[in-house]
Amino acid sequence: MIDRTVLKEHLVKWVLVAFALSSLLFLFLIFIFILAEGLPLFLKVGVNKIIFGMKWAPTKGYFGIFPMIISSFLVTIGALIIGAPLGLSCAIYLSEYAGKRTKMLLKPAIELLAGIPSVVFGFLGVIYIVPLVRSYLGGSGFSLISTSLVLGVMILPTIISISFDALVSVPRTYREGSAAMGATKWQTIYKVIIPSAKSGILASFILGMGRAIGETMAVIMIAGNALKIPTSILDPLRTLTGNIALELAYATGDHRLGLFSTGVVLMVIIMILNYVANFGIKRKIAK
Amino acid sequence: MDTKIATDRLRLSFGKTEVLKSITIKVHRNTITGFMGPSGSGKSTLISVINRMIDFENNVRIEGDATIDGTSILDGSINPIELRRRVGTVFAVPIPLPRSIFENIAYGPRLKGTSDRTTLHHLVEDSLKKAFLWDEVKDRLGTSALKLSGGQQQRLCLARTLALKPEIILLDEPCSGLDPISTAKIEDALSELKSEYTIILVSNNTKQIARISDFSAFFYLGELIEYDTTEKVFTAPAETKTEDYIQGKFG
Numbered sequence: 002m003i004d005r006t007v008l009k010e011h012l013v014k015w016v017l018v019a020f021a022l023s024s025l026l027f028l029f030l031i032f033i034f035i036l037a038e039g040l041p042l043f044l045k046v047g048v049n050k051i052i053f054g055m056k057w058a059p060t061k062g063y064f065g066i067f068p069m070i071i072s073s074f075l076v077t078i079g080a081l082i083i084g085a086p087l088g089l090s091c092a093i094y095l096s097e098y099a100g101k102r103t104k105m106l107l108k109p110a111i112e113l114l115a116g117i118p119s120v121v122f123g124f125l126g127v128i129y130i131v132p133l134v135r136s137y138l139g140g141s142g143f144s145l146i147s148t149s150l151v152l153g154v155m156i157l158p159t160i161i162s163i164s165f166d167a168l169v170s171v172p173r174t175y176r177e178g179s180a181a182m183g184a185t186k187w188q189t190i191y192k193v194i195i196p197s198a199k200s201g202i203l204a205s206f207i208l209g210m211g212r213a214i215g216e217t218m219a220v221i222m223i224a225g226n227a228l229k230i231p232t233s234i235l236d237p238l239r240t241l242t243g244n245i246a247l248e249l250a251y252a253t254g255d256h257r258l259g260l261f262s263t264g265v266v267l268m269v270i271i272m273i274l275n276y277v278a279n280f281g282i283k284r285k286i287a288k
Numbered sequence: 289m290d291t292k293i294a295t296d297r298l299r300l301s302f303g304k305t306e307v308l309k310s311i312t313i314k315v316h317r318n319t320i321t322g323f324m325g326p327s328g329s330g331k332s333t334l335i336s337v338i339n340r341m342i343d344f345e346n347n348v349r350i351e352g353d354a355t356i357d358g359t360s361i362l363d364g365s366i367n368p369i370e371l372r373r374r375v376g377t378v379f380a381v382p383i384p385l386p387r388s389i390f391e392n393i394a395y396g397p398r399l400k401g402t403s404d405r406t407t408l409h410h411l412v413e414d415s416l417k418k419a420f421l422w423d424e425v426k427d428r429l430g431t432s433a434l435k436l437s438g439g440q441q442q443r444l445c446l447a448r449t450l451a452l453k454p455e456i457i458l459l460d461e462p463c464s465g466l467d468p469i470s471t472a473k474i475e476d477a478l479s480e481l482k483s484e485y486t487i488i489l490v491s492n493n494t495k496q497i498a499r500i501s502d503f504s505a506f507f508y509l510g511e512l513i514e515y516d517t518t519e520k521v522f523t524a525p526a527e528t529k530t531e532d533y534i535q536g537k538f539g
Contacts, residue, residue: 178383183373
């Protein structure tokens with residue numbers, strides 16, 4: 002006769018395995034679903050006409066999303082220009098200068114920042130940033146620069162927490178070795194600690210980019226959603242995510258498939274970013 | 289003999305634990321002085337007072353004084369960063385920075401503002417030669433210092449310290465993780481270097497201290513038990529504790 006406790010142990014283990022694998026299953030299903038819906042249009046219209054097409058008029062058979070790809074990259078780079086220096090400085094301050102009490106105050110604040118829903122960021126952007134840009138810089142205010150500003154703040158928690166981990170994990174011996182050679186604190190930071198934490202810091206930027214490129218709600222509220230490649234930082238633009246969110250509610254037929262194609266492109270971009278970030282993190286561990 | 293480093297009734301405690309109990313010692317210029325004693329005897333802590341690395345510890349209280357060339361180094365007006373350029377340190381575990389061999393040695397001089405390529409090249413070559421490492425690495429100065437063997441890394445750290453042109457070199461158990469051949473190379477280098485520098489060698493290895501030091505100090509539980517010429521300490525120690533330690537009865 003089989004021992005009942007042993008049986009129970011096995012049961013618990015297999016139930017946990019099943020639950021653990023379910024997340025993998027969901028990922029796989031999402032992947033299949035988006036590809037199944039998105040790929041047919043690529044075959045029908047042609048990859049070139051979608052990815053490099055300049056005109057998006059899905060009801061008339063034009064599915065060009067090139068302006069949106071460019072726009073997505075522009076807001077992401079804009080967000081990085083704002084978020085990277087701010088986030089890295091904050092991480093350096095936290096890991097190298099802040100005392101225990103400041104750290105205890107700042108770290109929860111940063112985690113809270115990560116938890117604020119994006120619609121709130123969008124709301125604040127519409128109420129404050131857009132009018133400010135409109136009155137001081139011109140244009141409608143719904144623009145590349147407004148979107149970059151808001152996204153720059155939104156990606157701060159990602160950049161700060163991952164860079165912070167990378168900086169903190171630089172061995173104490175490096176700091177001591179550098180100090181013993183007469184380096185000042187700042188010299189040690191920029192000549193030894195930042196170079197040692199480089200791959201982790203890069204990974205934080207890339208994951209921040211992933212967050213910025215995937216952000217939807219705040220973006221459609223602030224970006225203006227115009228269908229062209231912006232020529233100035235004050236021009237409105239429409240991102241890949243924004244395109245899907247704005248039109249899915251009423252899209253049918255090929256139009257709907259066009260939105261899935263947008264999703265396929267977005268997914269590929271994010272997969273590449275994640276892959277690059279993981280590569281960076283792995284290299285850090287290997288060292 | 290001329291005194292280079294001196295401490296006067298130096299007491300140091302971490303919180304409530306007293307680690308150094310009224311240490312008074314005079315270290316002579318251009319000699320190798322060996323600090324020996326079982327772990328916990330305070331010898332490494334004494335070193336960290338001399339290079340002010342003690343600043344990185346929390347909860348430290350220091351009484352008494354420590355001087356270099358008669359000037360107090362515990363005084364508030366002393367800049368610890370300036371001090372560490374005069375007092376070079378080689379640690380127990382070699383810690384090359386994750387950079388090339390060349391950059392590791394050029395690091396200190398660059399911090400001081402030396403940027404001229406030729407000067408740096410001369411300095412790097414000269415330091416590596418003095419540390420007996422030049423012949424092994426001269427063809428690959430651009431490769432990462434982390435690729436060197438443990439013994440080579442330790443000599444690199446010695447070279448890096450020499451490039452600072454310090455007056456004093458502190459070595460905190462520099463050979464504890466090294467094979468006998470690497471150890472011998474470091475010892476040879478140190479014996480050559482003492483004409484230019486004042487060297488303090490902290491070591492658990494009494495034989496090493498006997499081999500290369502001119503003066504020996506024996507520490508035990510935060511106290512300086514005995515301090516004399518190496519010959520005297522090793523042939524006719526005044527204290528039985530010293531004798532027991534040297535003979536390996538404890539420690």
